[in-house]
Amino acid sequence: MTAELGVFFLVLAFLVALLQSVYLLPVAPLRKMLATIVPLCAWLQSFFVTLALATLATLRLNSDFTVKNVVEHSNLSLPTIYKFAGTWGNHEGSMLLWVFVLALFGALLASSRDKIKLYATAIQSILCAGFLIFILYTSNPFDRVFPPTTDGQALNPLLQDIGLVLHPPLLYLGYVGFSIVFSLAVAALIHGVADKVWANIVHPWIMASWSALTLGIGLGSWWAYRELGWGGWWFWDPVENASLLPWLSGTALLHSNIVLKKRNMLAQWVILLSIITFALSLLGTFLVRSGAITSVHSFASDPERGIFILGYIIITVGSALFLYGLRAGLLASKERMLPVSREGMIVINNLFILSACVTVLLGTLYPMFAELVSNDKITVGAPYFEVSFIPLMAIPLIFAGLVPFMPWKKASLRKAIIAATPAIIATLVAAFLVLAFAESKIISAICGFSLAAWLAAASVQWLFNAHGKHGRYSVFLGHLGAAFIVVGITASGLWKEEAHLLVKNGDSATFAGYNLLYENSSDVAGDNYTAKRAEILVSGKDNKPLARLFPEYRNYPVGGTTTSEVDIYYSITGDLYSVTGEMANGGKTTLRLYFQPMINLIWLGFVLMALGGITACLSNKKQKWEV
């Protein structure tokens, strides 16, 4: 009975969403009547979707093997936390999570009663209704299976990780968070006003969504680093790119929205970016859910779903862009913008970030189009992304250091550079330090480290200069985070070491300045797997023992999957990363070792950036919308 209850909740939520969307009909008496109901509906809708999600979680926790979703993605031996988290570890459940966030944000926005929010809530309900139909028709998580089974199939062991518990919800908070920005943008187009006040309403939503997306991407890459056993953290996998795209346009959006907030200009641009960002979020969903591209993430490949999502994108984004074409003229600003000013620089940065976004988009979508057009199967190699993306992002980062030294309206480049003297000195010092200490790849290292030093020093200087000013912490944290990421990428990208060894008990090796002793291997058993566990003694140059590493080669009998569980020795200089493989002939085991200098700064950077976004979100002054 419980599963049918889930469907019932979804249908109820759909009906409420429909009622809510009637508000958009331009009939004045109807609007007046509905104005009081709309926020209530938004809450009710969110409530029903929450109940549906809770129903699915309950079914999984109770291991109800009459439900297809539970049979296919859960089993009795699965630890409880993964029974729960696995709710969104499959296509149907993750779509339910998507709608949950859509409805939740709609409800959070609807708590107030001004006009623009009412419009936005109604638009959000249309977005929600579309996804509810999608779930009910193509991916119902509550489908029964007949006959029922006594045990389920395996959950992919790679998904059995703390990363899974947090990564999808955060990523979705980000992706779907931009839906509310989209709804507010369309509401502004309908209303015909997008000014400072609008920018203030949308500001916390942009910041919150962007922060969640930042954390989600960071967590995803951290998960890939620890679970996949390839020693890397970013693979330019189409699905990773799909999350990077809205992040990039979201980054452009959050900066230009600040211009709208402070200077009351760029309204058209901000509205367009709001639409694009959500469109890219939807594109990401389409890429993952349609199976149009091969990827570690594509757990569902069903053309019908792909077509549905594509139709959804065309209808929602298409009509938003149509409305934009009709109404954007109303939003033109009378203020003149000078290129050498803070807002001018932000616009230039926006263009670079969007160019980077386009290069990633090209590399991600091209294989799909090539296959459609010429039936060629093509992969775009990682070097393409590195060559095109890195320089395109380096330029806005240089500007990001300079912009805080420029005032709004009109600035002087000369004055800005004089003001930035301490940061410039820090940059030069970094370059000299690299020259003095680096042993290889000096030019790239100088570029990377100087850029990071420049950005970090400039943000510290900003913190002091902007003493007492509103929002100073968010700029400081955000830009400092970016600097950390640059250091992490530069150091680990340039000086990563790698070794593949065939070892037997008692073998020793030196690697990346460590002495390693392969002590022995033993068989161990976990809740739902058996494993061969290696034991490696790590000691420093002076033979002082530092740590023991226990990488495992796991075999999951349900589903017949094997994985490598890596073990990492963390130190200030970097990570010593070990992966073990199968026993080869002659009693030898394969052992892969990586040394990743300063790689953890990347994740620290992601966290700092997200904190910057969160502080910006919290420090937003409350402003009421005048109707």
Added chain:
Amino acid sequence: MKPKHQRLLFVIISMVFLCVGTVLTMSAFRSNLIFFYSPSDLQKYVAENKPSEEKTLRIGGLVKAGSIKSNDDNVDFIITDGNADIEVAYKGIVPNLFREGQGCIAEGILSADGKFIAQRILAKHDEKYLPREVVDALKRSGKWQGGDAQ
């Protein structure tokens, strides 16, 4: 400088940046396209073109039964789609699920003597999972035995 000149300068600089960026991006793009071939396709391709050792390719199919010969960290094997075979040489440690009869994608170059020198064997996580390219290749060669799930 007058605002007018300033704006002109701004436009010129951005155009230059844009052009340089586009040229760089397109050249990077071209040199990094990796084409996928099934063993049959590759035979056809070799018959028509001279293999270039500079071009990175991907090939995929099943690892032929009885073909894996490993010697320390050198692994030689054959990738087949049932109609055509390609000899592959790889130096390094193969991924966990690299087995005879399993699907496999190799990335590398085709040497002048027709042997494929793999630089990377793509990792797979699940023995039920076959890369879509491999499934298509097997379907085209008529050796596909699975359902229509993919």
